[in-house]
Amino acid sequence: MSIKVEQVSKSYGSKTVLDEVSFECQKGKITGFLGPNGSGKSTTMRIISNLTYADVGRVTIDGSSYSGLPNPGRRIGLLLDASAHHPGRTVYETVRLASLIIGADRERVHTVLGVMGLDSVRKNRVKGLSLGMRQRLGLAMAFLGQPDYLVLDEPANGLDVEGISWLRAFLTTYAHNGGTVLISSHLLHELQSFVDRIVIIDRGRIVSEGEISGILDHTSAEVSTPDPAGLQAALAQKDIYSSPGFHPGSLTVQATPEVVGRTALESGILITRITTGAGNSLERFYLGLTTGEFSAGDASSLFPSRHVDAKNGH
Incomplete structure (x- = not known):
């Protein structure tokens, strides 16, 4: 049972948004989908949920297309836009209407409202909700049909610390019980x-896929050299990953x-400093692989230079 x-x-x-994208989300596992703004994450998720059609290739959910699933709203829970609800309806009306569409009973509505912490705002209109509460409403809608799959685009956006901790525990329990999760986040x-x-x-192409433990469990080293490009090339010949x-x-x-x-010695490259790293982080690994279509420039140009006169203190 997987999303392929x-x-x-x-x-x-003339703009290519996705270029031969392939990956798999496995049963009982949480797959983090990462990339800079404009890299193609949301487009991929929309194609998975049949809201956008691919030019080439296919997506299967448990071997079937999304449209081929019987009552797909009960098989796959989606949160692609937390604001995609009628602003004039109440929280309860929003979830109850969705339950009627997918055939979930009234008791299920009460259950998800309670689990998602929405009981206290069930009579509030959507337009008056905070961003965090709209995210919880989106999660309630995604989980309404007791789905086997969850596809969540930035579900932690707007949540406070308590909400993020709750989301982490919720998704971990869901996956532990056999659910399949695809989640994007910054x-x-x-x-x-x-x-x-x-x-x-990155820029519409998959640049890395694999178990998180395979990235974080490596011993790492911090190396300074007058020839970083040469050392990086020598390491690459031995299939050793390095990043700036x-x-x-x-x-x-x-x-x-x-x-x-040893690699530097064999290649005749001078090393001026080498220390044992504290282990790799996902952020460091990510930054070493991505560039981003909308990468920002040097922020120092925004600020005037301020020279402090040591004698006068200004």
Whole structure:
């Protein structure tokens, strides 16, 4: 039981949004879907849920297309836009109407409102809800049909610390009970604490996919060298992953200092400093792979220089 995205491509005019995207979300696991703004995450999720059609490729859910599922609203829970609800309806009316469409009973409505912490605002109109409460409403709608799959686009957006902690525990329990989760988020440190797998997309192409433990369990080294490009190429020949470090001319390398030093010696590359890293983080790994269509520039140009006169203090 899985979600399979196979060789999916999508273009709008001359702009390619997705380029042969393939990955799998497995039963009982939480898959984190990561990428910069404009990288194709939301488009992929819309194709999975049949709201957008791929030009090439296919998506299957338990071997079937979304439209081929009997009553898909009960098989796959979706949260793609927390604001996609009629602003004039109450919280209860919104969930109750959805329950009638998918054939869930009234008792299920009361259950999800309670679990999602919405009982106290059940009579409130959607337009008056905070962003965090709208996210909870979206999650209530996604979970209404007791689905086998959850596809959630930025569900933690707007949640407070308590809400994020609750979401983490909720999804972990759901997956432990056999559910399949695909979740996108920019909260990388938070995702790192509970996802089982990651898929990273950059400019419409998958640049990494695999178990989170395979990324975070490596011993790492911080290396400074006058020739970082040469060392990176030498390491790549041995299938050793490296990414730019936090200091000019440095690399973070997923290998022990001994392995890095031996590789540099064999290649005739000078190393000026090498230390054992504290282990890789998802954020560091992610930044080493992605560039982003809307990457920001150097912020220092926004601020005037302020020279402090040591004698006068200004």
